[in-house]
Amino acid sequence: MSRKFRRRELLVAGAGAALWSLGGRASAQDAAERGFAVAQRSDTSDNGFRDNVASLRMTLRNANGSESQRELEIRTLERASANVGDKSIVIFSAPADIEGTALLSHARILEPDDQWIYLPALHRVRRIASVNKSGPFVGSEFAFEDFTAQELGKFRYNFMRAENLDGVACDVIERFPLYQHSGYRRQIVWIDQPTAQFRKIDFYDRGDRHLKTLLLDEYRQHGGAYWRAGRLRMSNHLTRKTTTLAFSNIRFRTGLSEANFVPAVLATLR
Numbered sequence: 001m002s003r004k005f006r007r008r009e010l011l012v013a014g015a016g017a018a019l020w021s022l023g024g025r026a027s028a029q030d031a032a033e034r035g036f037a038v039a040q041r042s043d044t045s046d047n048g049f050r051d052n053v054a055s056l057r058m059t060l061r062n063a064n065g066s067e068s069q070r071e072l073e074i075r076t077l078e079r080a081s082a083n084v085g086d087k088s089i090v091i092f093s094a095p096a097d098i099e100g101t102a103l104l105s106h107a108r109i110l111e112p113d114d115q116w117i118y119l120p121a122l123h124r125v126r127r128i129a130s131v132n133k134s135g136p137f138v139g140s141e142f143a144f145e146d147f148t149a150q151e152l153g154k155f156r157y158n159f160m161r162a163e164n165l166d167g168v169a170c171d172v173i174e175r176f177p178l179y180q181h182s183g184y185r186r187q188i189v190w191i192d193q194p195t196a197q198f199r200k201i202d203f204y205d206r207g208d209r210h211l212k213t214l215l216l217d218e219y220r221q222h223g224g225a226y227w228r229a230g231r232l233r234m235s236n237h238l239t240r241k242t243t244t245l246a247f248s249n250i251r252f253r254t255g256l257s258e259a260n261f262v263p264a265v266l267a268t269l270r
Helices: 002-043 263-270
Strands: 051-061 066-076 087-092 103-108 114-119 124-127 155-165 170-179 184-192 198-205 208-215 220-222 227-228 233-237 242-254
Touching: 002 155, 002 184, 051 227, 103 263, 114 263, 124 263, 155 184, 170 198, 170 220, 220 242, 227 242
Parallel strands: none
Antiparallel strands: 051 066, 051 242, 066 087, 087 103, 103 114, 114 124, 155 170, 170 184, 184 198, 198 208, 208 233, 220 227, 233 242
């Protein structure tokens, strides 16, 4: 083989490698942009609800099949802008040993969420440290961070594929938490194409083990505008425990304001 031919072969190979590298970067960028677009459509589909209140029944099921139940209410105030997150309060009314327990969450974007919990037995409001947000919420399979708003800017996104889930066309995206102290390395999310609602989330822990799966179903549209799941079921694949949240009496625009979502009110809620 002549030196001239060899040099020409190397130039062609180098150009091919450069094009492949550019193509790979473009492909990754396209996947990131498409993943963000899918997540953004879901995020904005809920704009304008102002506030809502819902009653819930929480069912805890252990690995042996034994069940216990709790009654609670969740109140949500829509974010004022894209730079801050929604505010929410979870209030337990039964059983007696947890009655009056309340969790207040102020969702942020990249800064740590603010969360406070009121424990009736101690008669005090306690701020939850950001390093503890990955811990279980009142013994359920939901973590504290699962009970704050899943704001768009909290994650980096990647489009994976389109597929049917239980007969519903979905876009499947991967999202990576950008905020500190998350208990998750990544999450895989199924978002339905017709209504842009979450249908399933696979949670992977910091060691990238498939830790939990959340299924969302029994969707209803309220007021001809806002979709809400009627049931959430979180399964822990390591402990084989599940927690189910069944929603009822969902109401919108009830007149809640910022004054209803401050730590001082927690001790007065029932």
